[in-house]
Amino acid sequence: MSGKTMIKPAEMAKKLEEIVKDHGKMRGAAIPILQSIQEEFGFVPKQLIPRLSALTGISQSDIYSILTFYSQFRFEPLGENYIQVCHGTACHLAGAEEITNALKREFGIEEGETTSPDKKYTVEKVACIGCCSLAPVMNMNEETLGRLGPEKAVKGAKENAKGGES
Amino acid sequence: MSKIEIKVGSASCGIAAGANKMHEYLEEKLKGDSIDISKTGCIGMCFNEPLVEIKDDKGLYLYGGIDSEDKAQRLIDEHVEQNKPVEDFLVYSDVVETEDKDYIDKQERILLRNSGNIDPESIESYEKVGGYDGLKNVLEKMSADDVIGEVKEAGLRGRGGAGFPTHMKWNFTKIEDNYPKYVVCNADEGDPGAFMDRSVLEGDPHSLLEGMIIAGYAIGANEGYIYIRAEYPLAVKRLNIAIDDARKKGYLGKDIMGSGFDFDIYIREGAGAFVCGEETALLASIEGKRGSPIFKPPFPAQKGLWKQPTCINNVETLANVPRIFTDGAEAYSKLGTENSKGTKVFALAGKVKRGGLIEVPMGVTIKDIVYDIGGGIASGKEFKAVQIGGPSGGCIPASLQDTPVDYDSLTSLGAIMGSGGLLVTDEDTCMVDVAKFFLDFTAEESCGKCTFCRIGTHQMLEILDRITEGEGKEEDLDELEKLGGQISAGSLCGLGQTVPNPVLTTLKYFRNEYEAHVNEKRCPAKKCKELILYFIDEEKCTGCTRCKKVCPSDAIEGDKKEAHVIDTEKCIKCGLCISSCKFDAIEALSGEKELQKMNKGGER
Numbered sequence: 001m002s003g004k005t006m007i008k009p010a011e012m013a014k015k016l017e018e019i020v021k022d023h024g025k026m027r028g029a030a031i032p033i034l035q036s037i038q039e040e041f042g043f044v045p046k047q048l049i050p051r052l053s054a055l056t057g058i059s060q061s062d063i064y065s066i067l068t069f070y071s072q073f074r075f076e077p078l079g080e081n082y083i084q085v086c087h088g089t090a091c092h093l094a095g096a097e098e099i100t101n102a103l104k105r106e107f108g109i110e111e112g113e114t115t116s117p118d119k120k121y122t123v124e125k126v127a128c129i130g131c132c133s134l135a136p137v138m139n140m141n142e143e144t145l146g147r148l149g150p151e152k153a154v155k156g157a158k159e160n161a162k163g164g165e166s
Numbered sequence: 167m168s169k170i171e172i173k174v175g176s177a178s179c180g181i182a183a184g185a186n187k188m189h190e191y192l193e194e195k196l197k198g199d200s201i202d203i204s205k206t207g208c209i210g211m212c213f214n215e216p217l218v219e220i221k222d223d224k225g226l227y228l229y230g231g232i233d234s235e236d237k238a239q240r241l242i243d244e245h246v247e248q249n250k251p252v253e254d255f256l257v258y259s260d261v262v263e264t265e266d267k268d269y270i271d272k273q274e275r276i277l278l279r280n281s282g283n284i285d286p287e288s289i290e291s292y293e294k295v296g297g298y299d300g301l302k303n304v305l306e307k308m309s310a311d312d313v314i315g316e317v318k319e320a321g322l323r324g325r326g327g328a329g330f331p332t333h334m335k336w337n338f339t340k341i342e343d344n345y346p347k348y349v350v351c352n353a354d355e356g357d358p359g360a361f362m363d364r365s366v367l368e369g370d371p372h373s374l375l376e377g378m379i380i381a382g383y384a385i386g387a388n389e390g391y392i393y394i395r396a397e398y399p400l401a402v403k404r405l406n407i408a409i410d411d412a413r414k415k416g417y418l419g420k421d422i423m424g425s426g427f428d429f430d431i432y433i434r435e436g437a438g439a440f441v442c443g444e445e446t447a448l449l450a451s452i453e454g455k456r457g458s459p460i461f462k463p464p465f466p467a468q469k470g471l472w473k474q475p476t477c478i479n480n481v482e483t484l485a486n487v488p489r490i491f492t493d494g495a496e497a498y499s500k501l502g503t504e505n506s507k508g509t510k511v512f513a514l515a516g517k518v519k520r521g522g523l524i525e526v527p528m529g530v531t532i533k534d535i536v537y538d539i540g541g542g543i544a545s546g547k548e549f550k551a552v553q554i555g556g557p558s559g560g561c562i563p564a565s566l567q568d569t570p571v572d573y574d575s576l577t578s579l580g581a582i583m584g585s586g587g588l589l590v591t592d593e594d595t596c597m598v599d600v601a602k603f604f605l606d607f608t609a610e611e612s613c614g615k616c617t618f619c620r621i622g623t624h625q626m627l628e629i630l631d632r633i634t635e636g637e638g639k640e641e642d643l644d645e646l647e648k649l650g651g652q653i654s655a656g657s658l659c660g661l662g663q664t665v666p667n668p669v670l671t672t673l674k675y676f677r678n679e680y681e682a683h684v685n686e687k688r689c690p691a692k693k694c695k696e697l698i699l700y701f702i703d704e705e706k707c708t709g710c711t712r713c714k715k716v717c718p719s720d721a722i723e724g725d726k727k728e729a730h731v732i733d734t735e736k737c738i739k740c741g742l743c744i745s746s747c748k749f750d751a752i753e754a755l756s757g758e759k760e761l762q763k764m765n766k767g768g769e770r
Binding site for chain 1: 178179181182183212213215355356357358359360361364396397398399434435436437438439440451452453454455456457472513515516517521522553556587589591595600603604607613716718740741742745746
């Protein structure tokens with residue numbers, strides 16, 4: 001899911017209705033619906049929430065409470081390349097922090113931010129990818145790169161980047 | 167040419183190491199040779215990934231580190247074409263001795279016997295090894311009470327952490343006279359460092375389904391939910407395939423195998439909240455709410471999903487169930503100890519030579535796992551401790567390595583079996599840092615409902631931050647213990663109650679390390695950034711300028727072919743120079759600041 005979502009509001013509303021209809025009969029569908037919305041647009045556009053509330057009968061505050069509780073949901077689009085650096089225990093011991101720092105430095109991602117100013121890269125920490133024997137690892141655009149060091153991570157990120165090296 | 171079978175280990179870890187490319191290559195090159203090439207789940211020897219297994223009429227040959235087309239081609243040229251095993255890449259075989267033989271031979275693969283053996287995307291492959299036979303036995307011959315009795319006799323205890331007897335949980339749900347009832351599988355494997363459940367889901371998904379159907383039959387439920395981490399896309403994919411196939415074959419749905427019993431299974435993907443591994447939080451999440459735990463009782467067995475009786479078990483527990491009904495309770499309970507029956511799967515990782523997915527009978531010692539199976543410490547340094555049970559678990563020091571791994575022994579040491587992460591540390595690991603790591607994680611993941619958990623964890627974290635920055639005070643250690651006790655006592659759910667465990671166990675067994683940070687402002691493992699300095703050994707430095715080039719803060723000075731020097735004021739301790747140095751000339755020092763300052767680096 002890349003960040004270049006330029007969908008017209010009318011189209012968005014139509015998609016939203018389809019998604020709600022798809023999950024219509026499911027009990028407790030709020031989370032699956034929001035997951036489908038994020039899957040569709042790459043993030044959860046805030047402007048859809050009133051309509052979603054009207055369609056499902058779930059209050060806007062309940063929708064926000066779910067969106068802010070679960071770490072999977074985001075209100076902003078991702079960068080073109082999505083990197084998740086594993087910070088599980090094995091990766092932590094093997095130097096995950098250095099890898100995240102090196103990537104952020106390389107792509108100019110400010111402290112507290114996750115996406116580079118040119119929107120080419122989003123770098124996030126994740127709890128555990130479950131590839132502990134290849135630690136430290138990172139996921140990039142659905143590919144997993146393992147046995148990294150800070151230099152190798154930066155090189156790997158550039159080589160696997162969509163639209164060529166930055 | 168003899169009949170040959172080739173299997174490529176294609177779980178997430180294998181794929182990450184390049185298994186898919188190797189599989190494609192082998193298929194391409196061996197097209198038309200009528201050789202059976204399949205993708206399997208995790209073969210277990212993750213440290214040797216990617217793995218290719220070749221089975222011929224002489225035996226089984228497991229090749230490791232097959233990460234290039236050249237290597238794959240050699241397997242074809244020599245083993246497949248000329249029937250000559252390629253000894254260079256051989257990591258395990260049942261006919262030839264190998265160095266890593268113990269890794270496999272010291273294990274007992276009951277739960278994992280299919281993982282790495284069958285094609286997880288083929289129901290026929292599962293049936294061929296006795297899949298759904300357990301269910302057949304249950305539906306043909308047994309009453310619900312018989313099933314629960316058999317589980318009791320097998321001595322199965324919950325593999326999710328605390329080890330609650332499975333038959334009791336099932337019985338509590340069964341005796342409720344309120345329908346509908348539900349079976350819920352907790353596949354929200356959120357512990358950093360644990361991936362056993364993922365491997366079962368990716369390598370042998372039908373065994374979970376079969377276990378759930380049997381559980382449903384025993385408690386009188388017609389619906390099951392699998393709550394799975396969204397971070398496991400391959401597991402979700404393979405489960406979906408398995409559920410579809412099981413429906414088509416009549417193992418799921420209406421009137422299963424003509425028995426009159428209806429049961430179906432649905433998947434719910436988690437949305438990234440560690441606390442949802444707690445059963446009441448998990449149920450809230452399935453109901454579409456924030457995952458906040460609620461007070462028990464009533465237990466889920468009485469009022470669970472949508473206030474109906476619900477039996478929640480984790481993946482490993484449920485996937486063990488079919489084994490009990492194919493082999494019988496007696497065979498199952500032969501393995502293990504008096505109070506901990508069967509085997510336990512661990513994700514062995516950290517500083518061991520051989521890490522991966524291992525399955526051992528309960529009661530083996532920590533030492534057996536670290537040395538016989540793990541092959542000892544990779545760096546050749548001292549074995550320091552194992553961290554067992556994830557963020558809720560604890561650290562067990564090397565001095566207690568003869569401890570048997572069973573529920574009760576671990577609990578008595580302040581650790582728990584937990585979900586099965588087993589992390590080995592060596593002398594390069596700072597135990598204060600490890601404790602901080604887990605606390606950082608749990609403080610972030612606290613749902614915020616209980617004050618002690620929400621605020622107490624942050625207070626503990628502040629103290630640990632202070633200690634690792636060299637600002638710790640002596641009374642901090644007592645304060646940590648006090649806070650830890652209060653958080654445990656004042657929290658509603660298992661997350662909050664166990665949050666302090668990593669801190670408390672490291673304080674108990676590695677107090678001297680905390681004291682070195684506090685009193686001597688020194689990190690013995692040389693990990694805590696505020697307490698270390700980087701230093702270039704003039705003797706070893708060749709002046710290759712490599713470190714100087716990679717240094718992001720321009721802290722390294724020195725001409726070509728001259729020994730370099732680090733300006734400790736500018737140095738941000740990012741570690742790039744250490745990882746780039748080919749001559750081992752850069753090291754971290756701690757507690758030797760004065761000595762360091764006498765060098766050129768810090769005299770400013």
